[in-house]
Amino acid sequence: MVTTVEAASHAARFLEQPKRMLVDGAWVDSRHGRTLEVYDPALGEVIDHVPAGDAEDVDLAVAAARRAFEDSEWSRMTASDRGRIIWRVGDLILKHADELAEIESMDNGKPVSVARAADVPLAADLFHYMAGFATKIHGQTFPISVPYAPGAQFHAYTLKEPVGVVGQIVPWNFPLLMAAWKLGPALATGCTVVLKPAEQTPLSALRLAELMLEAGLPNGVLNVITGFGETAGAALAGHPGVDKVAFTGSTEVGKLIVKAAANDLKRVTIELGGKSPNVVFADADLETAIPGAANAIFFNHGQCCAAGSRLYIEQNVYDEVLAGVSDYAEKIKLGRGLDPDTEMGPLVSVEQLERVTGFLEAGEREGVRTVTGGKQVGEHGYFVAPTVLDGAGPGNRVFDEEIFGPVVTAIPFSDTAEVAAAANETIYGLAAGIWTTDLTKAHRLIPQLKAGTVWVNTYNIFDAALPFGGYKQSGWGREMGEEVIHEYTETKSVCIGL
Numbered sequence: 160m161v162t163t164v165e166a167a168s169h170a171a172r173f174l175e176q177p178k179r180m181l182v183d184g185a186w187v188d189s190r191h192g193r194t195l196e197v198y199d200p201a202l203g204e205v206i207d208h209v210p211a212g213d214a215e216d217v218d219l220a221v222a223a224a225r226r227a228f229e230d231s232e233w234s235r236m237t238a239s240d241r242g243r244i245i246w247r248v249g250d251l252i253l254k255h256a257d258e259l260a261e262i263e264s265m266d267n268g269k270p271v272s273v274a275r276a277a278d279v280p281l282a283a284d285l286f287h288y289m290a291g292f293a294t295k296i297h298g299q300t301f302p303i304s305v306p307y308a309p310g311a312q313f314h315a316y317t318l319k320e321p322v323g324v325v326g327q328i329v330p331w332n333f334p335l336l337m338a339a340w341k342l343g344p345a346l347a348t349g350c351t352v353v354l355k356p357a358e359q360t361p362l363s364a365l366r367l368a369e370l371m372l373e374a375g376l377p378n379g380v381l382n383v384i385t386g387f388g389e390t391a392g393a394a395l396a397g398h399p400g401v402d403k404v405a406f407t408g409s410t411e412v413g414k415l416i417v418k419a420a421a422n423d424l425k426r427v428t429i430e431l432g433g434k435s436p437n438v439v440f441a442d443a444d445l446e447t448a449i450p451g452a453a454n455a456i457f458f459n460h461g462q463c464c465a466a467g468s469r470l471y472i473e474q475n476v477y478d479e480v481l482a483g484v485s486d487y488a489e490k491i492k493l494g495r496g497l498d499p500d501t502e503m504g505p506l507v508s509v510e511q512l513e514r515v516t517g518f519l520e521a522g523e524r525e526g527v528r529t530v531t532g533g534k535q536v537g538e539h540g541y542f543v544a545p546t547v548l549d550g551a552g553p554g555n556r557v558f559d560e561e562i563f564g565p566v567v568t569a570i571p572f573s574d575t576a577e578v579a580a581a582a583n584e585t586i587y588g589l590a591a592g593i594w595t596t597d598l599t600k601a602h603r604l605i606p607q608l609k610a611g612t613v614w615v616n617t618y619n620i621f622d623a624a625l626p627f628g629g630y631k632q633s634g635w636g637r638e639m640g641e642e643v644i645h646e647y648t649e650t651k652s653v654c655i656g657l
């Protein structure tokens with residue numbers, strides 16, 4: 160229940176009602192009756208409670224998802240009808256866009272204007288895009304030769320079948336959008352799901368689940384268990400009744416997911432951390448490259464796995480770009496997400512605040528220069544000033560590790576070969592940026608970068624049609640696009656002797 164803050168206008172009804180989990184089409188408390196607190200990160204105050212589900216609740220949800228997968232209205236539904244339900248989910252998200260944006264803003268801290276312009280329409284678009292795939296998932300036929308069976312004839316083809324019951328564990332940085340990225344392909348392929356939102360931001364997933372029932376999703380196809388990662392999340396990742404785990408979050412937890420899933424060799428897709436290089440060449444259009452580089456790191460308060468947190472600037476424009484990005488950082492208006500003037504909200508939690516300020520203190524101890532920012536702002540909430548660091552390099556924690564906050568380290572470079580090597584000097588490989596007006600230079604650099612996404616003269620562009628995921632320790636598999644459909648299907652080869 161909302162206690163300390165006024166419920167935002169569109170979201171009032173949802174925020175005032177008690178929160179329950181969705182299991183087999185019913186709204187339920189956790190079996191043990193435990194709850195967890197939901198904070199408004201701008202105020203540092205508890206605004207709601209949700210059930211703290213654990214292993215017993217996960218058992219019930221997995222059993223419901225299994226029933227729905229094996230023998231139900233859903234398992235017998237035509238692909239066309241499935242697609243229509245998924246399309247309606249997209250429509251309902253758009254219909255309730257203001258409400259969802261407010262819920263996201265209160266829960267996560269992000270500006271409501273950003274949630275309304277980016278998170279919510281992207282989530283709707285993902286469902287609309289995936290709705291079309293429901294009727295377009297098919298195998299192939301093969302003219303096989305079989306050298307050891309001369310003269311024999313065969314009819315050989317493949318079927319694409321849904322992988323089964325999927326456990327989906329999503330993070331707090333884009334709570335609604337990350338749920339959409341995972342749910343869309345699972346439903347398009349005919350899987351059933353147990354979704355666990357992050358304990359910091361469980362609200363929009365619960366509202367989305369209401370909308371999905373309204374769209375006509377049969378009972379048990381989507382189950383939502385709210386709870387902590389170490390309990391509910393771990394139980395889901397290791398559950399013998401789950402065929403696949405799809406996870407987005409930190410690389411550290413991604414490794415735990417892989418270990419948990421290894422027991423029975425579940426299918427696993429993981430989208431993990433990053434320390435993405437963003438390279439500004441001297442020939443770039445600096446009028447777009449400077450705000451572009453600032454947005455690459457400061458969008459969503461730096462709480463983006465793809466954030467351009469290592470800013471490589473060609474030597475002869477280093478001072479100019481460093482000053483430009485710092486100037487941009489100083490002008491960003493910090494405030495509560497629900498305030499329409501806010502450009503950057505607080506970090507999501509006190510743990511995140513301590514983590515980010517801990518990095519900043521480590522940088523200071525190691526002699527890294529703070530050009531601007533570098534500290535917590537205000538006495539309430541979890542605000543950190545947009546920060547630009549100079550002089551960090553390998554061996555400095557701020558350079559080597561993912562901070563997941565509004566902190567960029569700038570590094571000078573003098574030629575393409577040098578920056579290509581430096582850009583890849585990381586355990587991660589999620590994204591990279593290039594700013595140049597020289598297309599030859601860009602095209603030569605793109606294949607050298609070990610990253611799942613390369614943006615040129617732009618950054619943070621995501622689309623339902625464009626696969627997203629990581630090289631190296633940034634993950635396994637891809638989200639979105641046609642590629643994700645393969646992550647939710649098994650291929651069955653059929654060979655018929657004629």
Ligand code: ADP
Nearest residue numbers: 329330356357358387388389392393408409412
């Ligand atoms: P962050 O470190 O950025 O908070 P996490 O990777 O810890 O991100 O969290 C992402 C998601 O993973 C959340 O839903 C969280 O509850 C879940 N999670 C955390 N620890 C585990 C775990 N041991 N097993 C399964 N899920 C977990």
